[in-house]
Amino acid sequence: MTDVAVDPDRSVGTLYRKVAADLREAITSGAYGEAGRLPAEGAIAEQYGVSRGTVRQALAVLRADGLVTSRRGTRRVVLGTARVQSFSELLSFTHWARSMGEEPGGRLESLLRRPADAAEREQLRLEPGSEVYVTLRLRTLSGTPVMVERTVYPSWVGECVAQLPPDVVSHTEPLREHGILFTDADHTIDVVAANADDARLLGCRRGSPLLREKRRTTDPTGIPVEWSQDRYLPGTVAFSIHNSLASSALSRHAREGD
């Protein structure tokens, strides 16, 4: 099996993704230099035998990833050759870990089913009286604990999760086999103090600072499939984001109390 999954562009057989993959490869390999200029859209279009619109579609992908600039009147300029982790790696801990060359692991600490509280119904868009599955998992990178994951699933997802073996590494992959897809997510990142469980699982002191990522994930139809709180040990991970005037994926907002 060719492990092409590393390249998000080439995975689907559309023209603009192929062009984007080629250009990304050329940019990250330094073919255009550190702050070099790309060929004109028309030149790229002719080179690939496609229309200029297709090339523009490909370049929009690279612009969104922060690889190139985009101004009217002048050619695109390489912003950075450093390989930026694509957002797809934010959707799955397993996928993200593997993309960094680490070996992801996980252990299910607890799993229970109970009625959803008000906040959970709000986040998962559930009717009053609905039940949810709540999991607590310890995540490791190459054997060392790095993150505690508290996830709330709606029952139709939780029933699948409950059938997975407790030491399964990836959740999204087996769920995909059941037709449950994770495609869109909203993340909120802040700092929180470790509680007793966190301290025990991560091997840190109670009250020591953890990087918290709250995440609400939906499937392609917009239906929420999970609501999760991940708490990372400092120093092990950091979140990297690129944004530009054209397309902004990151925003800063005042924290609401909880």
Added chain:
Amino acid sequence: MTDVAVDPDRSVGTLYRKVAADLREAITSGAYGEAGRLPAEGAIAEQYGVSRGTVRQALAVLRADGLVTSRRGTRRVVLGTARVQSFSELLSFTHWARSMGEEPGGRLESLLRRPADAAEREQLRLEPGSEVYVTLRLRTLSGTPVMVERTVYPSWVGECVAQLPPDVVSHTEPLREHGILFTDADHTIDVVAANADDARLLGCRRGSPLLREKRRTTDPTGIPVEWSQDRYLPGTVAFSIHNSLASSALSRHAREGD
């Protein structure tokens, strides 16, 4: 109508931005419901008297902001109605604070000029021997300190910064007057312990956890204009990200029978 001047879409007189602004307004006001379906692209196009391509361009903006889904074969679905205006607030602490109804403040603690070290030359793409301006600033919201900002400017930017009065609230606005624009930024977010300066300025204990944002900003041409480290008091701000697989998820359902 509630036409706020903050609206990023309507600021420029292009068709697709106007359409995007209208749709965003309608979505956030709940006109299509919490998880409602948008009109078809063709219907929107006819309504505005524009081509379908223009509508698609507008919808791409909303999809990038995480407002709507986007699947082949079915109409777009509203993902969330609550959404903050995005980019200008991220680049400018001042602009962000005001949009939240808070009164931003700032005080310059120190400013010096010195040769750039290796890391700074790397980040700002400077020649060996170049000089940089280094500032340390305390930022406040409605009088209370929330953030310590350590910024390194290349000399051509720093010379403008150095001429600003020490109690100036916004930096990006006066710099824009000099033709220095902030358009692209790479952010890295993690946790760090407060050092002596942080503790003194923010009024916290030494070693207490702070949310750190490292930021490298470039102008429209791709030239780095600042490299900054912001350290936030926990509980004051959080960072929010939306990401999407958007299209790469061609789901292979398990075939029945085998």
Added chain:
DNA sequence: CCGGCCAAGTTGGCTGTGCAACTTCGCTGA
């Protein structure tokens, strides 16, 4: 009642065209 098939509706992808706005650079004239 249920399952499968089909048609209508909808978005994704690609092409081709045209014009406007903007940048860059060389040349000209003062």
Added chain:
DNA sequence: TCAGCGAAGTTGCACAGCCAACTTGGCCGG
């Protein structure tokens, strides 16, 4: 020498059309 002008090059924006892939819902038959 240098400021300014203008032409060439480049991207942004918009239009029109075509087909493929996919979803949905209804119809029909078992």
